[in-house]
Amino acid sequence: MELQVQGRKAYCYTGGKSFDAALPAVVFVHGAEHDHSVWVLQSRYLAHHGYGVLALDLPGHGRSDGPALTAVEAIADWIPALLDAAGVARAALVGHSMGALAALDCAARHSQRVSRIALIGAAFPMRVSPELLEATKNDEPRAQDMVNIWSHSSYAHYPSNPGPGFWVIGENSRLMQRQKPGVMHLDFAACNAYAAGLERAAQVRCPALFVLGRRDVMTPARSGRELAKAIAGSRVVEVAGSGHALMAEKPDDVLEALIAFLEPMLTTPA
Numbered sequence: 001m002e003l004q005v006q007g008r009k010a011y012c013y014t015g016g017k018s019f020d021a022a023l024p025a026v027v028f029v030h031g032a033e034h035d036h037s038v039w040v041l042q043s044r045y046l047a048h049h050g051y052g053v054l055a056l057d058l059p060g061h062g063r064s065d066g067p068a069l070t071a072v073e074a075i076a077d078w079i080p081a082l083l084d085a086a087g088v089a090r091a092a093l094v095g096h097s098m099g100a101l102a103a104l105d106c107a108a109r110h111s112q113r114v115s116r117i118a119l120i121g122a123a124f125p126m127r128v129s130p131e132l133l134e135a136t137k138n139d140e141p142r143a144q145d146m147v148n149i150w151s152h153s154s155y156a157h158y159p160s161n162p163g164p165g166f167w168v169i170g171e172n173s174r175l176m177q178r179q180k181p182g183v184m185h186l187d188f189a190a191c192n193a194y195a196a197g198l199e200r201a202a203q204v205r206c207p208a209l210f211v212l213g214r215r216d217v218m219t220p221a222r223s224g225r226e227l228a229k230a231i232a233g234s235r236v237v238e239v240a241g242s243g244h245a246l247m248a249e250k251p252d253d254v255l256e257a258l259i260a261f262l263e264p265m266l267t268t269p270a
Contacts, residue, residue: 001013001014001019001054002063003082003085003086004085005059005078005081005082005085006078006081008059008064008065008066009063009064009065010056010057010059010064010065010082010085011036011056011057011062011063011064012036012054012055012056012057012082012086013036013037013039013040013043013053013054013055013056014043014047014052014053014054014055015043015044015045015046015047015048015053015055016044016047016048017047017048017053019052019053019054019086020052021052021086021087021088022052023050023051023052024050024051024052024092024115024262024265024266025051025052025053025054025083025086025088025090025091025092026043026046026051026052026053026054026091026092026094026262026265027054027055027056027079027082027083027088027091027092027093027094028042028043028053028054028055028056028094028095028099029056029058029075029079029093029094029095029096029099029100029102029103030055030056030057030058030061030095030096030098030099031095031096031097031098031099031100031121031187032097032098032184032187032188032190032191033144033147033175033176033179033183033184033187033188034061034096034175034176034179035057035058035061035062035063035175035179036055036056036057036062037062037175038096038175038247038248039055039094039247041247041251041255042094042247042251042254042255042258043055045255045259046258046259046262049259050266051262051265051266052088054082054086054088054091056082058075058078058099059078060180060183060186061179061180061183062179066180066183068180068182068183068186068187069186069190070186070189070190071190071193071194072098072101072102072105072190072191072193072194073105073109073194073196075098075099075102075105075106075190076102076103076105076106076109076110077106077109077110079093079102079103079106079110079113080106080110080113083113089113090112090113090114090115091113091114091115092114092115092116092117092118092262092265093106093107093114093116093117093118094117094118094120094258095117095118095119095120095122096120096121096246096247097120097121097122097126097191097218097219097244098126098187098190098191100119100120100121100122101122101124101126101191101194101197103117103118103119104117104119104122104197104200104201104204105194105196105200107200107204107206107208108199108200108201108203108204109200109203111203111204111205111206114206115206115265116206116207116208116209116261116262116265117204117206117207117208117209118208118209118210118211118257118258118261118262119208119209119210119211119224119227120210120211120212120246120247120254121211121212121213121216121218121219121224121244121245121246122210122212122219122224122227123219123220123223123224123227124194124197124198124201124223124226124227125194125195125197126191126192126194126197126219127192128188128189128191128192132146132147132188133185133188133189133192136184136185136187136188136189137185140181140184140185143184143188144173144176144177144184145173147176147218148169148172148173148176150217150218150243150244151172151218151243151244151245152168152169152172152243152244152245152248152249153213153215153241153242153243153249168245168248168249171248172245172248197227198227198230201227201230201231202230202231204231204232205232207233207234207235207261207264208228208231208233208234208235209234209235209236209237209257209258209261210224210225210227210228210234210235210236210237211237211239211246211253211254211257211258212224212225212236212237212238212239213238213239213242213243213244213246213249213250214238214239214240214241214242215241215242215243216242216243216244216246217243217244218243218244219244221238224236235261237253237257239253239254
């Protein structure tokens with residue numbers, strides 16, 4: 001599905017169903033150097049079980065026109081514009097990593113547009129090592145290898161892949177390689193620079209879920225738990241045996257957590 005957002009094309013995957021703005025809306029926000037495809041299992045299930053799904057490509061990523069946005073706050077401000085283009089008054093936001101920071105910021109500053117937030121692989125601060133940040137600017141292939149290794153709980157997943165013929169490491173590597181040049185540095189610099197996490201968390205009034213990987217070395221679970229404490233009534237689910245790439249390493253665990261968290265949307269008016 002293509003939308004016009006602030007004069008530029010924005011692509012959203014709708015989970016194999018035509019998007020219906022009258023259904024409870026769930027917007028998926030991907031992380032740095034990714035696109036909508038990281039949500040293929042979760043978005044497709046929800047689209048076939050009563051939700052209107054928009055798994056977006058952020059500006060400059062995937063099939064969406066650029067340029068890429070340079071700050072978490074700018075992404076948070078772009079999300080309501082996308083909701084306007086889709087004819088959606090309020091939506092649940094599901095964000096991963098950088099997308100989790102954007103969902104958090106959007107829920108705090110655009111509370112009338114956000115019904116609930118699910119933050120996956122979230123932490124604050126989301127610092128990036130100087131070596132990695134430099135590599136994202138001057139040696140993208142090296143930076144992609146670094147991130148790919150650090151994102152997963154094990155470099156060699158066989159025979160523990162979630163499906164026959166599915167190579168977690170290879171899939172994520174190819175996903176990053178097909179993003180536009182320069183986007184990786186902008187994304188990681190935005191995560192590194194974001195300073196308002198605790199302030200925004202204290203302002204969130206909607207239901208919040210944290211899904212954290214116990215073996216995540218990029219956004220450690222302990223940091224996610226600390227951020228969760230700043231949101232009154234938030235719920236934390238820790239996934240054993242998963243690193244930062246939770247949707248790929250433990251797709252069923254993530255989906256089950258989302259199903260339970262989003263279910264009230266089907267029976268409660270937005």
